[in-house]
Amino acid sequence: MEDELIDSKRLPLSRRSLLPGKGFFYPDSLDEDRDDERVKEAVDGAEVVVIADGDADGLGCVALLREVYDAALDVEPFEERLAERLAGEEKADEEEEEEEKPTSPVALVRASPHSLEDEMARVAEFADDGVDVFVCDLCPDRYEYVEDELAELLDTAASVRWFDHHQWRPEVEESVRATGVDLVVGDSDEECTTDVALRSLDYDFDEKYEDLAAVTRDHDLWLREDPRSDDLADYAYWTHSEEYVTVVGAYGADLPEVVEEYIAERRIEKEQLIDLAVSRAEMKEVGPWTVGVTYGRCSQNEVAEALREQGSDAAVIVKPAGSASIRGTEEFEHCHEVAGQVNGGGHPKAAGCKPDIYDDMLDYANHWSTQGSAAKRVILAAFERVAEEVEAEEDEDEGDVVDDEGADDDEGVETER
Incomplete structure (x- = not known):
């Protein structure tokens, strides 16, 4: 296959928004080799390894830990490279890979909820014995998914500490704690994981790190009261993780001018992709709720906000890669x-999923050509089931009230007799 067929940068934005990025078409078998090398390089000689989600919240934890261990990288080379990018002097991927990259004794290993067990296994295999490991902003859906890999990690590491703020199933939380992991789970309505790390680490942090946690929380909990929080989220998404960690470690939430210029430039395209996704949206009535459903490569939070303004109680944004974001409201x-x-x-107000409906590339071809119709149907069916469950719970609660009232009446009658 010719490279240009999967390089969507050459396409008009309206078509590019319908297709996944170039990395989607890279086979997992080759990806695994690259990921092995990536982790091996990152953890080589490291004293501490942080397995973290690659968003602003997960990376904010890495910045805090590098401060604790006095292991921050020099910010100047990152700012220089960013200035080159703005001037149109960005190097090709191959050239960047050949450059010697600075490493920190607090190594960063990026993970997603779907790759958590794989990254745990890689750290267990490649990190030095006796390393301290932190897992940040990641929550396994089931303990069985990480059981073996966590056991391997515990055999390698001197300690494993886990900071998070997602909704943990009680049995998963109990099982992880039973292994000896120091697990701290914050209230997902009140804290982001950077908050959890800030209060859990025995260190007297400078005020800028408290501010960083507060601004990260503002976006992660979708409060949107501080305009800087969108900057952090966008910057974390668009740039390399090491650059983000180093810059916010040096400046906190008050990003330097060169970063602000970079964000402003990237936002032009971002806004266009948001507009395209909003224009494709349909409103569906499910139970008592109006659900806005759309498709496209876009920034899901801003699309969800636009759909909320149009009257939706919840929003579903199906992505070209097959995953979907679900956003709620009050x-x-x-x-x-x-x-x-x-x-x-x-x-409760923000979640993600990837329906298990893609068996071969024909399914993906259908996904792209129909703008995610199968994924939309599956997710809307899930909304319907939740609506039925909520209605059943409400009926049960009302029944309990009626039973209680009836019991009081019966007691009254009996007394009168």
């Missing part, structure tokens, strides 16, 4: 329940 706080039925999980 009227809908069951996102994690919907996602839990479709191979996912998350928070």
Whole structure:
């Protein structure tokens, strides 16, 4: 296959928004080799390894830990490379790979909820014995998914500490704690994981790190009261993880001018992709809720906000790669329940999933050409099941009230007799 066929940068934005990025077409078998090398290089000689989600919240934890261990990288080379990018002097991927990259004794290993067990296994295999390991901003849906890999990690590591703020199933939380892992799970309605790390680490942090945690929380909990929080989220998404960790470690939430210029430039395309996704949206009535459903490569939070303004109680944004984001409002706080039925999980007002409906490339071809119709149907069916469960719970509660009232009446009658 010719490279240009999977390099969507050459396509008009309207077509590019319908297709996944180039990395999607890279086979897992080759990816595994690259990931092995990536982790091996990162953890070589490291004293501490942080397995973290690659968003602003997970990476914020890495910045805190590098401060604790006095292991921050020099920010100047990152700022220089960013200035080169803005000037159109960015190096090709091959050239960047050949450059010697600085390493920190607090190594970062990026993971997602779906790759957590794989990254644990790699750290167990490649890290030095006696290393301290932190897992940040990641929650396994089932203990069995990570059971063997966590056991291997505990055999290698001197200690494993785990900071998170997602909705943990009680049996998963209990099983992880039973292994000896120091697990701290914050209230997902009140804290982000950077908050959890800030209060859990025995260190007197500078005020800028407290500010970083507060601004990260503002976006991660979708409070949107501080305009800087969108900058952090966008920057973490668009740039390399090491650059983000180093820059926020040096500056906190008050990003330097060169970063602000970079964000402003990238936002032009971001806004166009948001507009395209919003224009494709349909409103569906499911139980008592109005659900806005759309498709496209876009920033899901801003799309969800636009759909909320149009009257939706919840939003579903199906992505070209097959995953989907589910966002709620004050009227809908069951996102994690919907996602839990479709191979996912998350928070009451924000969750993600990837329906298990893609058996071969023809399924993906159908996904792209129909703008995610099968995924939309599966997720809306999950909404319907949750609506039935919520209605059943409400009926049960009303029944309990009626029974209680009836019992009081009977007692009154009996007394009168």
